[in-house]
Amino acid sequence: MKRAKRIFSLLVVFVLLMTGVVACGNKNGASEKGKEDTFKIGSIGPVTGAAAVYGAAVKNGAQLAVDEINADGGINGKQIEYKFEDDVNDAEKAVNAYNTLKDWGMQMLMGTVTSTPCIAVQSEALNDNMFLLTPSGTAIKCIEGANAFRLCFSDPAQGTKSAEYIGEHQIGKKIAIIYDSSDAYSKGIYENFTKEAKNQGLEVVSAEAFTEDNNKDFKVQLQKAKDADADVLFLPIYYTEASLILKQADDMEFAPAIFGCDGLDGLLTLEGFDKSLAEGVMLLTPFAANAEDEATQNFVTAFKDANDGQVPIQFAADAYDAIYAIKLAAENGEITPEMNASDICDKLADSMTKIELPGLTGDTKWEKDGEPNKEPKAVVVENGEYKMM
Secondary structure, three states: OHHHHHHHHHHHHHHHHHHHHHHHHHHHHHHHHHHHHEEEEEEEEOOOOOOHHHHHHHHHHHHHHHHHHHHOOOEOOEEEEEEEEEOOOOHHHHHHHHHHHHHHOOOEEEOOOOHHHHHHHHHHHHHHOOEEEEOOOOOHHHHOOOOEEEOOOOHHHHHHHHHHHHHHOOOOOEEEEEEEOOOHHHHHHHHHHHHHHHHOOOEEEEEEEEEOOEOOOOHHHHHHHHHOOOOEEEEOOOHHHHHHHHHHHHHOOOOOEEEEOHHHOOHHHOOOOOHHHHOOOEEEOOOOOOOOOHHHHHHHHHHHHHOOOOOOOHHHHHHHHHHHHHHHHHHHHOOOOOOOHHHHHHHHHHHHOOOEEEEOOEEEEEOOOOOEEOOOOEEEEEOOEEEEO
16 A cells, blocks of 8 residues: 555656656747748837937837838748847947847847947947947947948038038038037938038038037027038938927028938928928928828828828838848848847858848948948928928
8 A cells, every 4th residue: 555655656756747747848848930031130229308300200110110021921930029128329228128139039129219229239249240220320339340330421421411512512612500519310321511612612611519518509600501501501410400490590580591400300300390381392302291202101101101201301201211231131041030139140241232122311331331222312391391302
């Protein structure tokens, strides 16, 4: 009897142990299966703070692309999980957001949105060999390293192309510049604009800086531009400061031609801003929501439907194109979700130089240094809307 009880007890222990093993095996198996079934794309940008309009546009543009791709079968038959983290346009917060996404299991990064946070995050991503495609980080250092690419033009390219555009289209000859010396984006564009201006026969008659600690009153800078008889005011800055400059210039009855870069995109959506002050403002940007091509109109309609009627700005189109670029490169490189982030990075970095994206922001190829190759475009504000020039 004792022997029978002992055998029975051993059998019970054995069954319990086997049950535990099976349970653990099922649990682990489910986890691995889940991992194999989805690609995890992370994204970082400001959805609160002064630059929130950019981050929100990127978040929503990317989500639209993800939803379309998933509905169409995903990447190589696998679905995408997309997660966005707010960095409030702050480098330290961006690094924290990057680490949060790594903990989540991010395999590739579509971001960050603005230059200074992107530089900080790229340093971390380079160490991790994490693939990074920024939709709108324009500073040169945003894509240092073989792991990183960008969808937009760099600061040097924007500065050079802006000077070329002003010169070739004879917008003016005497240029005044107001720029943010504390911001990598603004300073980089300014420096390269002034270099190319000489080649275009343009005279920079005034170049005045401000910083993030002194970005509300621009009367001194505007007065110097006015006294110098500037016929073009070049603003390589963000829309928040630009809105103040336009109002203060109007108060001073100073009305030169205004030309800026993609940082001015968002001006027309700024709450409380008088859109009539932006009439005639020109900016270098590859996207206008009222362009008549079918791809743009389909995107605008879908974006409005998904975002309570909101009209997409360039940053939304950049992000939309960036997600489709990742899909194209992923399929070219035949990556699969069970691959680790470093192996995925190696595959994507190689594929990016082999693909051509027929995007909303232009037909785009990528060089080995991560820079895009596409034609620049410009828009002008007419009746409160952007029109392609």
